Amino acid sequence: MANPKGKTSRTRTRQRRANTHLAMPSIISCSNCKKPTQAHHVCTSCGYYKGRNVFESKEKEKK
Template structure:
């Protein structure tokens, strides 16, 4: 009697595991993607070098459309107070 009960529990556990696995299956591609297809997809992933412009006030290089880190100006207007470096 105990062996039958034990077998019933095992089969019930296996059935519930099977139902859970069937419900949450992941999508798997049918065919392997070719080299040209994956390389076409990656064609836009290349990195570009950052662009720098010279500051109109002090002449140091800074990123465009941002405050100059050397003098603190943006389009000729003082935005930040820059502390002088101590030696």
Template sequence: MAVPKRRTSHAKQGHRRSHHAVKPLQSQYCQNCSGVVQPHRICLNCGYFQGRIVVAEQEETGK
């Protein structure tokens, strides 16, 4: 098994980890209800995706 001959410096660690930062989530607005939606996903409020209904709203049954 390979063993490093020298300790990795802080600068070298930083260069390697430069792409590990957490990026913010992208968001768009639904064309139907103007709710905030992630791109390429169904709207959780109304069930629309690209101008058509994909998930029909369920009726709540009361007891």
């Protein structure tokens, strides 16, 4: 059986964990309404994704 030769020290573990962190979501401006929105996601303000309306936004329902 493959076994580690020595115990991983607290320092080694912490040095490894130092690089595991959450990445900030990339924010782009919407191609339709130019508002900041998350990349590869449907725009939350106008409901557009890849140049077409995916869902009716709440703002349009009021009008």
